Amino acid sequence: MLAGHLTTADIMKIDWxxxxxxxxxxxxxxxxxxxxxGAAALIRHLAGLEEIQLRERQSDLERAILEMGITFTVYSExxxxxxxxxxxxxxxxxxxxxxxxxxxxxEQRLTALNLFIDDLYxxxxxxxxxxxxxxxxxxxxxxxxPCRGVRPPFGVWAxxxxxxxxxxxxxxxxxxxxxxxxxxGVSYMLENRVVTKQVFPELFASSEIHSVGDYTSDLFDMLAxxxxxxxxxxxxxxxxxxxxxxxxxxxxxxxxxMGVELVEGADLVVRxxxxxxxxxxxxxxxxxxxxxxxxxxxxxxxxxxxxxxxxVPGLMRAWKAGNVALANxxxxxxxxxxxxxxxxxxxxxxxxxxxxxxxxxxxxxxxDQKSREHVIAHLDELVVKPANESGGYGMLVGPQAxxxxxxxxxxxxxxxxxxxxGQPLISLSTVPSVVDGGIEPRHVDLxxxxxxxERMAVTSGGLTRVAMRKGSFVVNSSQxxxxxxxxxxxxxx
Amino acid sequence: MSLLSRVxxxxxxxxRYLERAENSARLISxxxxxxxxxxEEAGVGWDTLIDISGNANLYREIYPMPNxxxxxxxxxxxxxxxxxxxxxLRMVRENIRTxxxxxxxxxxxxxxxxxxxxxxxxxxxxxxxxxxxxxxxxVAGCQQINGMLAANMSHGPAYQFVRMGRNVERADMTTRVxxxxxxxxxxxxxxxxxxxxxxxxxxxxxxxxxxxxxQYVRRRVVPEDVLAxxxxxxQFPRALRYCLEQLETALRxxxxxxxxxxxxxxxxxxxxxxxFNRLDHSGLHEWIDMVQLELGVTHMAIYRTWFGLxxxx
Numbered sequence: 001m002l003a004g005h006l007t008t009a010d011i012m013k014i015d016w017x018x019x020x021x022x023x024x025x026x027x028x029x030x031x032x033x034x035x036x037x038g039a040a041a042l043i044r045h046l047a048g049l050e051e052i053q054l055r056e057r058q059s060d061l062e063r064a065i066l067e068m069g070i071t072f073t074v075y076s077e078x079x080x081x082x083x084x085x086x087x088x089x090x091x092x093x094x095x096x097x098x099x100x101x102x103x104x105x106x107e108q109r110l111t112a113l114n115l116f117i118d119d120l121y122x123x124x125x126x127x128x129x130x131x132x133x134x135x136x137x138x139x140x141x142x143x144x145x146p147c148r149g150v151r152p153p154f155g156v157w158a159x160x161x162x163x164x165x166x167x168x169x170x171x172x173x174x175x176x177x178x179x180x181x182x183x184x185g186v187s188y189m190l191e192n193r194v195v196t197k198q199v200f201p202e203l204f205a206s207s208e209i210h211s212v213g214d215y216t217s218d219l220f221d222m223l224a225x226x227x228x229x230x231x232x233x234x235x236x237x238x239x240x241x242x243x244x245x246x247x248x249x250x251x252x253x254x255x256x257x258m259g260v261e262l263v264e265g266a267d268l269v270v271r272x273x274x275x276x277x278x279x280x281x282x283x284x285x286x287x288x289x290x291x292x293x294x295x296x297x298x299x300x301x302x303x304x305x306x307x308x309x310x311x312v313p314g315l316m317r318a319w320k321a322g323n324v325a326l327a328n329x330x331x332x333x334x335x336x337x338x339x340x341x342x343x344x345x346x347x348x349x350x351x352x353x354x355x356x357x358x359x360x361x362x363x364x365x366x367x368d369q370k371s372r373e374h375v376i377a378h379l380d381e382l383v384v385k386p387a388n389e390s391g392g393y394g395m396l397v398g399p400q401a402x403x404x405x406x407x408x409x410x411x412x413x414x415x416x417x418x419x420x421x422g423q424p425l426i427s428l429s430t431v432p433s434v435v436d437g438g439i440e441p442r443h444v445d446l447x448x449x450x451x452x453x454e455r456m457a458v459t460s461g462g463l464t465r466v467a468m469r470k471g472s473f474v475v476n477s478s479q480x481x482x483x484x485x486x487x488x489x490x491x492x493x
Numbered sequence: 494m495s496l497l498s499r500v501x502x503x504x505x506x507x508x509r510y511l512e513r514a515e516n517s518a519r520l521i522s523x524x525x526x527x528x529x530x531x532x533e534e535a536g537v538g539w540d541t542l543i544d545i546s547g548n549a550n551l552y553r554e555i556y557p558m559p560n561x562x563x564x565x566x567x568x569x570x571x572x573x574x575x576x577x578x579x580x581x582l583r584m585v586r587e588n589i590r591t592x593x594x595x596x597x598x599x600x601x602x603x604x605x606x607x608x609x610x611x612x613x614x615x616x617x618x619x620x621x622x623x624x625x626x627x628x629x630x631x632v633a634g635c636q637q638i639n640g641m642l643a644a645n646m647s648h649g650p651a652y653q654f655v656r657m658g659r660n661v662e663r664a665d666m667t668t669r670v671x672x673x674x675x676x677x678x679x680x681x682x683x684x685x686x687x688x689x690x691x692x693x694x695x696x697x698x699x700x701x702x703x704x705x706x707x708q709y710v711r712r713r714v715v716p717e718d719v720l721a722x723x724x725x726x727x728q729f730p731r732a733l734r735y736c737l738e739q740l741e742t743a744l745r746x747x748x749x750x751x752x753x754x755x756x757x758x759x760x761x762x763x764x765x766x767x768x769f770n771r772l773d774h775s776g777l778h779e780w781i782d783m784v785q786l787e788l789g790v791t792h793m794a795i796y797r798t799w800f801g802l803x804x805x806x
Contacts, residue, residue, distance in 0.1 A: 235495075243591050256594045259494060266499050280648060281799040282748045298754040 003141040014047055014439055016052065021441040025429040026167050027092050032063065034133060038095040038489040041207050045200075046090065047347030051438055058089045058434050061199045070191045072477055073246045087192050088483035089199060092431045092464040093443060096210065096490040102165070102173060103458045104446075105357030110161050110450045113178060113335045115351040117157040120334060121148050131350050131404065132343045136367070139418055140337055141388060142181075144296060146303055147331035150320050153226045156452050157332040160219070160291075162186070165358070165446045165462075167429035174361045174426060178344070180328060180336035182293050184451045187250040188483055190215060190257075196485040210460035210488040215449070216257035219291075223258075226325035227288040234288040236260045239268070241294050241310045246478070252291050265294075270314030274321040289325045290315075296330050323489035327453075338387040338421045339365055364422040366413050375422035376413060379406040382422040384413065397473065399425055428473050431484060433466060443467045445475050446486065496650045500592045503802040504651050507588035507604075508658030514581040514611075515635035520545065521568055521578075522628040525621070527695040531688055537677065539564035545673045546576055566618035578631060579615045580749050582608045589772040600638060607634040617659040656743040657795060664736040664760075665788055670699055672781040675716070675774055687706045693719050700731045717769045720777070725764055727769055733784070740791070753794040760787045 028039040035043040046054065054218040062084065070085040119126050120137060127134045137143050162183025164176040192366075193212050197204055220236065227234035240251035242264050255262035267278050268287065277284035294311060297304040303316035318324045334340070344362040348356045364371040364382070375382060384396040396409045412422045430441035448462030464484040465475035475481040524542055531537055543552050543564055554689045555573050556563040571577045575584070580736050586608040614627045639659070646652050674696045697703040702723060709726065710718045726732035730739075741757050744750040763784060772780065 252594050261495060261497055262594060263497060265497065267499050278495070279498040281494060281498060281501045285495055 003139055004492045006454070013050055016043060016047055018176055019432060019439060021430045021439070023169055024427050024441065024443070025167050026441060027094070027167070027429050027431045027444065028090075029432065036093070036095075037269050038487075039093045040321050040485075042091065042093060042203060045203055046432075046439075049189075054089070054434060054439075054464065055285075057199050061087060061089050061195055064195050065191075065199055068191070068195070070188070070195075071249050071458075072188075073248060085188055085191070086432045086468065086477070087195060088466055088468075088482050088484050089196070090432050090434060090439070091196060091200075091485040091487045092446075093487045093489055094461060096208075096492045099461070099488045100492045101357065105175075106163055106448055106450050106458055107456050108352065108354065108357050109163065109175065109178070109344065110158065110456070112348040112351045113161075113177070113180065113344070114156045114158055114452060116347045117332055117335050119351075121150060121157075121331060126347070126350055129350070131346050132340070136343075136418075137334065138208050140334055140340070142296070142331070142333035144331040144334070144338055146316060146320075147329070150329070151322075152329040153228075153294070153325060154452075154454060157329040158335065159222060159226070159329070159451060159453055161329040161450045161452070162447045162462075163450065165363075165448065166426050166457055169427045173358060175344070175358050177338075178336055178341065179447075180312075181333040182247075182328070183297060183447070183449070184247040184250050184293075185447055185465075186215060186459070187253040189447075189449070189459065189461075190412050191253075192463070192483055192485040207487075208490055212460050214457075215459055216254060218451055219254065219455040220258040220260070221223075222455075222457065223289045223325075223327055225292055225454035226327060228322055228325060229286075231288075235278075235286060236289045236291065237262055237263045237268075237287055239265070239290050239292040239294055241265075241298070241455045245293070247293065254291070260314070265308075265310050265312050268312045268315070270312060270318045274314070274318045274323050276318045276324045278313070287324060289327065290400075296333060299326075299330060312491055338363070338385055339367065341420065354492040359427055360388065361423045366417040366420040366422065371422070372413065375420075376410050378422075379410060381424065383425050384409055384422050387419050387421060397425065425473075428467075428475075431466065433468070433482075433484075435468075435470075442470075442471065442482075443473050444484065454460055460488045496595075498800050500595060501651065501654050502796075503588040503592045504595070504654040505795070507585045507592075508655040509636055509662040510581040510584040510588070511638060512659045512662035513576060513608040513666070514578050514585065515639075516580050516662070517546070517568065517576070517581070518628040518631040518635070519701060520666075520670070521565075522625055522632070523695055525624055525700075527692065530691050535688060535689070537692075539568075539572055541673060541677065542568060545669050547669060548574060548576055549595050562618050569619050569727075570615040577609050582611045582631075595651050597641065599645070600641055603634070603638050604640065607631070607638070610634065650747060653743040653746050654799075657740060660743070661735040661740045661788060661792055661795075663731055664733050664740070665785070667700060667723060667731055667733050667736070668781050668784050668788075670696060671720065672778060689716075690714055697723070702729060702731060705729050720769060725767060734761070737761050737764065747799070749754040749798055751789055752798055754789060756791040756794050760784060760791065764789065 030036045034441050066084050071083055087150045124147045126132050158180040163177040165173050166176050167173050223236045237260055238251055238255040249263040252262055263278055269277050278287050299311045300315040301311055302313045306352045319326050342365055345356045345360055364375050366372040366375055379398045382398045386394045428443035431444050432439045433442040444464050444466045446464050449459045451457040464486045466482045466484055467473055467475045468482045543549050547768050567574050568577045572580050580685055586604050589596055589601055589604050619627055642655055697706050706722050724733045727734055738761050744753050
């Protein structure tokens with residue numbers, strides 16, 4: 001750029017004394033001008049840059065993303081559009097000591113949830129003991145009757161879990177959601193790191209930033225451990241609904257990263273021997289493990305949606321016969337329900353006899369009359385969510401909603417109380433982010449990914465999603481959210 | 494890693510469409526030049542190209558009352574014609590887009606770029622003035638992609654499907670061009686006679702064969718030599734015999750190639766037994782018909798052996 005085009009703002013260094021996250025917990029800045037533990041090197045580095053240099057690095061990064069073809073698909077106005085993945089240059093930092101505790105909490109939670117799911121499809125002790133009300137499970141569209149009695153490897157139903165974490169203004173980390181169906185985002189976590197390394201090589205050289213690169217090999221090892229045939233080379237595939245799915249990029253990315261085939265439903269066939277085969281140029285080849293990125297009810301037109309063209313006829317038959325492993329197991333979504341969520345602390349105590357390490361956000365179940373009345377009376381303070389939606393669809397953020405929207409929601413809740421929960425609005429923490437006028441705080445959440453098969457593995461950090469609109473708490477990429485690289489810094493205890 | 498039948502099929506078709514787009518662009522470009530050299534009474538027009546494309550029926554259906562721009566529009570930009578340049582490039586793009594993981598990543602980027610270029614510059618046909626420039630860029634774009642695949646993609650099974658698609662399509666195009674050219678030339682329409690030499694040269698150019706022909710046949714352009722070169726030469730990449738040999742080599746690197754190899758062997762025998770001294774125009778036409786038929790049989794054998802769902806199930 002020509003010197004004549006520089007404005008005063010451009011050549012000014014970033015003044016961290018002016019950065020003010022207000023009442024929110026900021027992940028990098030403790031108080032004006034003071035970095036949090038683990039963030040000092042980054043803040044010093046950023047302070048040494050002029051704003052124009054920072055913006056140059058931001059545009060370097062955006063170019064790298066375009067060239068690498070890192071995209072996500074948005075369905076809009078009848079057309080699918082591939083959009084470049086939005087990544088903010090300033091990473092989010094979590095000190096390793098803090099992370100150890102979070103990681104333990106995530107492992108504890110998924111262990112308990114898997115025991116819970118396994119119980120639901122067998123003895124249902126937890127229902128008999130009235131810890132979780134029976135009607136909640138029986139009315140859940142995610143409880144799949146055909147799965148009863150099936151024993152997936154290691155008794156684990158949810159092999160891949162993406163848990164959404166948020167941090168309130170007092171610094172407490174809460175679990176907001178357990179995604180046990182087909183959670184996505186891990187490819188972006190990995191790509192964010194690749195791109196950020198290109199932009200900040202000097203920081204990676206000097207800080208103890210934990211690597212995230214093991215994920216695809218951890219994923220492959222976990223999937224391979226599920227194989228019904230003991231062999232050195234189990235045939236693992238990724239099953240995608242196809243090019244028009246919003247996460248197709250991720251499906252292709254993970255298949256490529258693991259060196260396995262990316263298959264569509266029509267590539268697979270179940271024969272009379274109840275085994276799954278894929279159609280290759282060498283003929284039919286037996287498949288041992290399917291990492292499926294198709295929702296339960298589309299998996300097998302014989303067992304569920306007869307019109308589904310995405311699935312494989314007979315797949316449930318093969319799975320129940322134990323001839324193929326499906327990850328996640330069909331029916332695992334029963335624990336991924338915002339009503340069941342409210343009971344997770346009890347579920348942890350019940351199966352593990354431990355106190356939950358990570359707290360839940362207080363939750364009001366609208367199926368309960370008292371709670372429902374409370375929710376409807378306090379709609380202007382609460383967030384109301386449907387029990388079975390993801391992606392931030394169909395929810396009401398009370399304090400930011402119009403009176404009319406609140407009235408409409410009250411009607412929806414009355415009509416179908418089982419389908420709604422209310423939660424207080426947690427003030428999401430902030431991270432400094434590059435915006436048009438310089439650097440400002442933006443709200444973030446965190447989605448770590450947890451693998452459970454023969455062993456457990458948790459990503460170092462996870463995908464940090466950021467609401468790029470000022471003041472907004474909505475971080476979903478389908479709704480204008482961005483992302484950040486997440487650094488776990490220092491030594492774990 | 495195993496190659497899925499679906500991926501193999503899409504790979505094969507992307508190569509066929511890529512070759513088709515390149516061949517059509519070159520053919521239209523050369524033909525446009527030829528028309529400038531011929532007087533109107535020679536009776537040669539754009540319709541001849543539609544005959545070569547083998548889509549005359551479709552053309553009449555889409556354009557019941559064609560005007561001067563119709564043939565060009567049909568051949569280059571009509572999305573209702575699956576063989577138009579634009580439609581071909583779209584098919585290349587769709588096929589590569591859904592098998593992106595097996596191609597080098599630059600290939601996808603270049604295919605995407607070429608498609609966007611064709612979409613912009615071929616909209617509603619193409620003007621006479623810009624024709625040469627646009628078509629040359631398309632030819633160059635296709636060659637760039639082919640070159641990149643040859644240099645950057647492992648020559649494993651997936652690449653063999655690229656080779657097969659390219660050579661089936663090439664053999665098909667070469668024989669079509671010769672069929673129509675001989676129909677127009679050997680039949681000997683009187684008005685065309687003074688231009689015979691010009692037209693044969695154009696035929697060679699449309700197959701990118703003129704220069705190589707000159708090096709190979711060191712005398713003036715005569716029909717028998719042109720036919721012999723384009724159909725039976727062992728070294729020229731667009732000659733029928735050469736395409737068949739490429740096809741055979743690719744097939745031999747794949748599992749269970751016997752069916753397809755038999756079809757190719759029949760084609761090779763046909764080429765070996767071709768005797769230009771005993772062939773008149775109608776004999777040649779029949780011969781080419783047979784070749785086209787056998788190419789269809791080869792394609793079906795490829796389809797049955799590696800793509801067909803019922804054979805795999």
